[in-house]
Amino acid sequence: xxMKRIGVFICxxxxxxxxxxxxxxxxxxxxxxxxxxxxxxxIFMCSEPGQKLIEESVKKYNLDGVVVANCSPTLHEKTxxxxxxxxxxxxxxxxxxxxxxxxxxxxxxxPEAATRKAIRIINATIEKLKANASLEPIEVPVVRRALVIxxxxxxxxxxxxxxxxxxxxxxxxxxxxxxxxxxxxxxxFPTLDCPQCILTPKMNDVAQHPNIKLYTYSExxxxxxxxxxxxxxxxxKATYVDWDKCTGCxxxxxxxxxxxxxxxxxxxxxxxAIYIANEQAVPxxxxxxxxxxxxxxxxxxxxxxxxxxKKNVKICSKCADVCEPNAIHFQNNEEIVEEEVGSIxxxxxxxxxPAEAFPELGGKYPDVLNSLQFERLLAPSGPTAGxxxxxxxxxVPESIAFVHCVGSxxxxxxxxxxxxxxxxxxxxxxxLVKHAxxxxxxxDFYIDIRSNGKGYEEFYHRAKEEYGVxxxxxxxxxIYKVGDxxxxxxxxxxxxxxxxxxxxxxxxATAAKGSEGVKDLAxxxxxxxxxxxxxxxTHLKLKPLETPVGGVFIAGAAQFVKDxxxxxxxxxxxxxxxxxxxxxxxxxxxxxxxxxxxxxxxGCGRCKDxxxxxxxxxxxxxxxxxxxxxLCEGCGACxxxxxxxAIQVVNFKKGQIIRAVDVLAEVF
Amino acid sequence: MGACKVHIPIxxxxxxxxxxxxxxxxxxxxxPHKDERVQEIIDISGQNIxxxxxxxxxxxxCPMAEFMDILPNQVFMFLxxxxxxxxxxxxxxxxxxxxFTCTVRCPVGLDLAxxxxxxxELQLRKxxxxxxxYNVEERDILPPIALVxxxxxxxx
Ligand SMILES: Cc1cc2nc3c(=O)[nH]c(=O)nc-3n(C[C@H](O)[C@H](O)[C@H](O)COP(=O)(O)OP(=O)(O)OC[C@H]3O[C@@H](n4cnc5c(N)ncnc54)[C@H](O)[C@@H]3O)c2cc1C
Ligand code: SF4
Ligand code: SF4
Ligand code: SF4
Ligand code: SF4
Numbered sequence: 054x055x056m057k058r059i060g061v062f063i064c065x066x067x068x069x070x071x072x073x074x075x076x077x078x079x080x081x082x083x084x085x086x087x088x089x090x091x092x093x094x095x096i097f098m099c100s101e102p103g104q105k106l107i108e109e110s111v112k113k114y115n116l117d118g119v120v121v122a123n124c125s126p127t128l129h130e131k132t133x134x135x136x137x138x139x140x141x142x143x144x145x146x147x148x149x150x151x152x153x154x155x156x157x158x159x160x161x162x163x164p165e166a167a168t169r170k171a172i173r174i175i176n177a178t179i180e181k182l183k184a185n186a187s188l189e190p191i192e193v194p195v196v197r198r199a200l201v202i203x204x205x206x207x208x209x210x211x212x213x214x215x216x217x218x219x220x221x222x223x224x225x226x227x228x229x230x231x232x233x234x235x236x237x238x239x240x241x242f243p244t245l246d247c248p249q250c251i252l253t254p255k256m257n258d259v260a261q262h263p264n265i266k267l268y269t270y271s272e273x274x275x276x277x278x279x280x281x282x283x284x285x286x287x288x289x290k291a292t293y294v295d296w297d298k299c300t301g302c303x304x305x306x307x308x309x310x311x312x313x314x315x316x317x318x319x320x321x322x323x324x325x326a327i328y329i330a331n332e333q334a335v336p337x338x339x340x341x342x343x344x345x346x347x348x349x350x351x352x353x354x355x356x357x358x359x360x361x362x363k364k365n366v367k368i369c370s371k372c373a374d375v376c377e378p379n380a381i382h383f384q385n386n387e388e389i390v391e392e393e394v395g396s397i398x399x400x401x402x403x404x405x406x407p408a409e410a411f412p413e414l415g416g417k418y419p420d421v422l423n424s425l426q427f428e429r430l431l432a433p434s435g436p437t438a439g440x441x442x443x444x445x446x447x448x449v450p451e452s453i454a455f456v457h458c459v460g461s462x463x464x465x466x467x468x469x470x471x472x473x474x475x476x477x478x479x480x481x482x483x484x485l486v487k488h489a490x491x492x493x494x495x496x497d498f499y500i501d502i503r504s505n506g507k508g509y510e511e512f513y514h515r516a517k518e519e520y521g522v523x524x525x526x527x528x529x530x531x532i533y534k535v536g537d538x539x540x541x542x543x544x545x546x547x548x549x550x551x552x553x554x555x556x557x558x559x560x561x562a563t564a565a566k567g568s569e570g571v572k573d574l575a576x577x578x579x580x581x582x583x584x585x586x587x588x589x590x591t592h593l594k595l596k597p598l599e600t601p602v603g604g605v606f607i608a609g610a611a612q613f614v615k616d617x618x619x620x621x622x623x624x625x626x627x628x629x630x631x632x633x634x635x636x637x638x639x640x641x642x643x644x645x646x647x648x649x650x651x652x653x654x655x656g657c658g659r660c661k662d663x664x665x666x667x668x669x670x671x672x673x674x675x676x677x678x679x680x681x682x683x684l685c686e687g688c689g690a691c692x693x694x695x696x697x698x699a700i701q702v703v704n705f706k707k708g709q710i711i712r713a714v715d716v717l718a719e720v721f
Numbered sequence: 722m723g724a725c726k727v728h729i730p731i732x733x734x735x736x737x738x739x740x741x742x743x744x745x746x747x748x749x750x751x752x753p754h755k756d757e758r759v760q761e762i763i764d765i766s767g768q769n770i771x772x773x774x775x776x777x778x779x780x781x782x783c784p785m786a787e788f789m790d791i792l793p794n795q796v797f798m799f800l801x802x803x804x805x806x807x808x809x810x811x812x813x814x815x816x817x818x819x820x821f822t823c824t825v826r827c828p829v830g831l832d833l834a835x836x837x838x839x840x841x842e843l844q845l846r847k848x849x850x851x852x853x854x855y856n857v858e859e860r861d862i863l864p865p866i867a868l869v870x871x872x873x874x875x876x877x
Contacts, residue, residue, distance in 0.1 A: 514772065521771070523802070550744070552747050552749060553748045
């Protein structure tokens, strides 16, 4: 039944609309329509009196439909629908005519045209509204469990907060231990506390929390479902060791003959083919690297038929021989597990560019390191026990140069943005060098010092005033070897001269990027990311933790590189968002979804191919399309592709749209 | 009274006279924090010259800056790089009027006027005359106080 008693409310938006559009004239024109019972204007429709006006008019004039002519529906559609609902009208009988962004703002220079356009937009909206049906929101059940991907400090915080709130939480970390990049650090700015000391309690809490299920050395294989009801497949990678039996005693590590670069120490130290991620790993379990273990390599080659096993030749099993609890079984124990969760938090963090990416800055030399590698050399628990040494010859450096902004703020050869944490950690590293080696000369080449956090500027001043660090303002352009030393060719833009200095070691503060492989994960989750691998938030300022996929949140450096304080805050923030969602017994969903008319549907499946959410299937018996309401987002891609108009989005039916377009195009 | 004309025999070489190349390139040979002459300037002035963070406020407020060859903030930068030679050859420390504007305005609380004095001291202690007392023109008509202050500042 088409509506006959429509109320039209035209907003002045202060002078935003009324300064250009003649709102009075618009009301007069619209008021002439037979199907309009009331056309009025008000200075701010979104204000309380504005909403009250709608509520009361619905009652007073017995309105059967409402058009509010104001700003974009993304801002106030909900406000206006609720106002009408308070007056007793079904909220889906309310439409917004956007006369601010579409008429007032673009035609500021031509008020007369803006007014004409506003009238036409409202008329078109009325035509669309007239065939709107009354709808009720759809209710979907919620699985009261959460998944956190990434066990860095942000993910750890999120998991602990969720678990403390009584929500069963699954934490998936791809490395053998949780801890993330923070666990690699030496000390932390601006307080210089020991990251291991402050993080291990949290890591142990994760391991012991009754509400947390921890999967390390695991990755998310696939994600299906929707807000409140995700089905996640998790791949537990092969460790060749029974972790239920392994006590983490480390006996096996001592006997294994194979040495390879340690991932945790970023090549600054070696590990064995059987290894434990680090001394304080959580969980403290050994695993075998199948690519370097003699036995596993041998078995692989035998399996592939590349070599024939000779009799009586003993292949290495040294680790298993010494393993008291018999945990090492050499069996590929890769496994896929399935979990159901209501919400997902992605906290996959960041990485820094390798020094090798900057050959002009000597990245190919052994004593030119990136900042994260140098953290390992400064860490008291690291391979050099906190006294930095040159990787090339083990010599304690008498001079070190630090270079800021390597690849950052450099769209030509790196990334366009400032990596935000490197000024601070470089200053910190310079200070720590002075702690460890007071007589070592430290040169810090910077473009400008970005120290915009609580206590950060003060930290920088301490480095200048108390620590004897030499700061030189100018970007280094070249670093090359001269004898035993590295010549840093820089500039001092403050005195206007080239500055050259020969040093024993160089540390490059290389640009940060999203974690490796994060784009694949984002695709599985259908959440957006940018070209540098940063996950995109819904709104940079107002929805920094949300993604366009309902129920999926982001936290920590995965969104953009940040310090520990901000990462932890975001971890807690994302957990709170997930809790809000999971605290409801049922989720309400907009009923503006696709519906199939089985009488017309030919079962061709074009709609199914178009649906990005996998919401459509073809019923094999009736041979017609079927929409899963829980999955459908109401985007309309299906409807646009249906050759028979069998599938249409409720309240966006073809007839409604065409009538609205007719008005806009003025072809009556 | 005519304008005071003080003939200042420039014994020091102004940095404009430095050879091309010498002026544009500087090689740090040793940690400036360990340079003896930088240390001497720190000792004389009592100022931690390394705490200057190069905001430039001393220069923007200095009434004499336009007559200088090195800006006041650059004086700190040269010191921070251990380049005392350039400072000893520069006009700036002698042109500084010791008005203390920079000292009052420095956000770090550095006394730049004292540092300028320390740089002059370094030369004067070598029995060096910036002004030759025997060659001051129109000595007779200059107010005695001007002469006295002149000798105090420019001679040992
Ligand atoms: C050299 C250096 C020095 C620093 N010093 C300081 C300091 O002094 N003070 C300070 O406040 N901050 C410092 N930082 C910043 C600090 O490291 C970060 O703020 C912090 O690590 C961010 O935590 P996160 O959990 O968001 O990310 P990360 O620490 O990067 O953790 C992300 C975790 O997710 C895992 N992961 C990634 N992808 C996947 C996947 N697909 N599936 C499963 N798991 C995955 C990773 O293995 C990792 O464990 C420093 C950074 C650098 C580079
Ligand atoms: S089998 Fe041998 S090579 Fe393989 S992990 Fe054990 S000790 Fe190392
Ligand atoms: S934080 Fe500092 S070093 Fe890092 S990119 Fe920004 S300005 Fe450069
Ligand atoms: S004391 Fe010297 S350097 Fe400082 S403002 Fe005065 S003239 Fe300039
Ligand atoms: S005002 Fe102070 S901090 Fe700023 S440049 Fe001059 S001496 Fe340095």
